[in-house]
Amino acid sequence: MSKVYFASAGTKKWKYDDSMPGKLERLLKEIGMMNYFSPEEWVAVKTHFGSEGAHRVVRPVFLRKVVDALVRIGAKPFVTDTVRIAGLDYLEVANQNGINHLSVNAPVVLADGLYGNDSIMIKAGEILDEIAVASVIHDVPAMVVCSHVKGHINSGYAGAIKNLAMGGVSGYHRACGWKCGRGSMHLIGRGELVWDKEKCELCYQCRDVCPLDAIDFSREELVWNDDACWRCGRCERACETASLTLPADNERFMRSLAESAGTVMSTFEPKKIVFINFMTEIQPECDCMPAADVPVIQDMGILMSEDIVSIEQASMDMLLEASPLPGSLAEHRKIKDGEDILMKIHDKPYMLQVEEAERLGLGSRKYEIIEI
Numbered sequence: 417m418s419k420v421y422f423a424s425a426g427t428k429k430w431k432y433d434d435s436m437p438g439k440l441e442r443l444l445k446e447i448g449m450m451n452y453f454s455p456e457e458w459v460a461v462k463t464h465f466g467s468e469g470a471h472r473v474v475r476p477v478f479l480r481k482v483v484d485a486l487v488r489i490g491a492k493p494f495v496t497d498t499v500r501i502a503g504l505d506y507l508e509v510a511n512q513n514g515i516n517h518l519s520v521n522a523p524v525v526l527a528d529g530l531y532g533n534d535s536i537m538i539k540a541g542e543i544l545d546e547i548a549v550a551s552v553i554h555d556v557p558a559m560v561v562c563s564h565v566k567g568h569i570n571s572g573y574a575g576a577i578k579n580l581a582m583g584g585v586s587g588y589h590r591a592c593g594w595k596c597g598r599g600s601m602h603l604i605g606r607g608e609l610v611w612d613k614e615k616c617e618l619c620y621q622c623r624d625v626c627p628l629d630a631i632d633f634s635r636e637e638l639v640w641n642d643d644a645c646w647r648c649g650r651c652e653r654a655c656e657t658a659s660l661t662l663p664a665d666n667e668r669f670m671r672s673l674a675e676s677a678g679t680v681m682s683t684f685e686p687k688k689i690v691f692i693n694f695m696t697e698i699q700p701e702c703d704c705m706p707a708a709d710v711p712v713i714q715d716m717g718i719l720m721s722e723d724i725v726s727i728e729q730a731s732m733d734m735l736l737e738a739s740p741l742p743g744s745l746a747e748h749r750k751i752k753d754g755e756d757i758l759m760k761i762h763d764k765p766y767m768l769q770v771e772e773a774e775r776l777g778l779g780s781r782k783y784e785i786i787e788i
């Protein structure tokens with residue numbers, strides 16, 4: 417059984433100690449940075465920079481508290497993420513979302529280089545075989561994983577496992593391209609795109625939402641570039657007439673996420689990673705989408721643990737107890753109290769992520785909550 421430290425989002429007293437940044441400071445003291453990190457040690461603070469329209473990322477004030485706690489013990493932190501778009505543009509996205517050297521008090525660097533192809537192939541497991549771990553994350557000796565808990569188009573739930581599985585590996589590898597990187601998980605989890613011409617209203621939303629220009633139209637016929645398509649599923653989701661189908665193997669996809677997260681973790685010595693899950697602004701989609709919808713669940717708080725499986729299980733269990741927020745997608749979908757909100761929205765068996773992570777020996781689903 418692992419310890420999961422928790423601070424609720426609610427504030428009862430009007431003083432700093434009871435604010436969320438104040439509570440995060442207290443959590444960081446409680447877990448003890450010295451138990452994991454050493455003076456002079458480089459420590460990656462892994463987060464997700466978001467996208468130009470998806471602003472609901474882990475807020476810079478929280479990253480700053482993590483950085484300051486590491487600086488206090490003499491460690492040398494930097495804030496990092498892997499590239500989703502051209503590297504310089506991605507740094508500008510981080511900047512627009514408030515994450516820069518000034519705000520977080522540490523360098524903000526790209527984990528897989530300006531071109532998103534600086535990675536090292538690491539033996540994974542029975543599903544992925546090998547995967548391209550971002551070189552900075554591969555080489556750094558220690559890491560704090562700051563994850564924004566939310567929904568996700570493919571994984572249903574996205575937290576620490578997803579943050580490492582997709583965000584700890586690069587999009588491309590110099591030798592074997594995108595099929596060795598994070599796209600490999602999408603590829604094994606999805607089949608071929610099917611277009612129903614009869615239903616199509618030629619709105620072109622699918623073409624416009626595709627991040628890889630894998631869809632075009634020629635004489636009112638959809639042209640799909642199979643080789644370029646990462647199977648991210650955005651086109652299927654954006655289509656309002658259900659004209660597109662991208663068959664999913666959800667179980668294989670969830671298990672590949674756990675496998676990839678475990679592969680990234682295998683590049684660290686034991687007890688060199690601390691996980692922090694931010695259950696705030698819990699929106700239905702990933703922070704890499706072009707927009708962030710309103711939250712479907714009220715802010716719940718911050719969790720911290722050295723065990724990725726425990727923190728994910730605890731986060732999922734809390735979400736199961738949550739009520740759907742009025743005015744959100746949860747209300748539009750008529751989701752009721754007591755129902756699994758993320759399951760109802762995405763229809764993905766997301767709990768498989770933690771089941772597989774435990775099976776792979778990454779941690780325990782049994783946990784003890786220590787609330788501060």
Ligand code: SF4
Pocket residue numbers: 609625626627628629630631644645646647648649650651652662
């Ligand atoms: S699945 Fe993603 S990459 Fe493939 S065509 Fe659709 S939007 Fe483009």
Ligand code: SF4
Pocket residue numbers: 615616617618619620621622623654655656657658659660
């Ligand atoms: S989004 Fe759907 S309806 Fe619109 S063009 Fe694409 S397939 Fe057709």
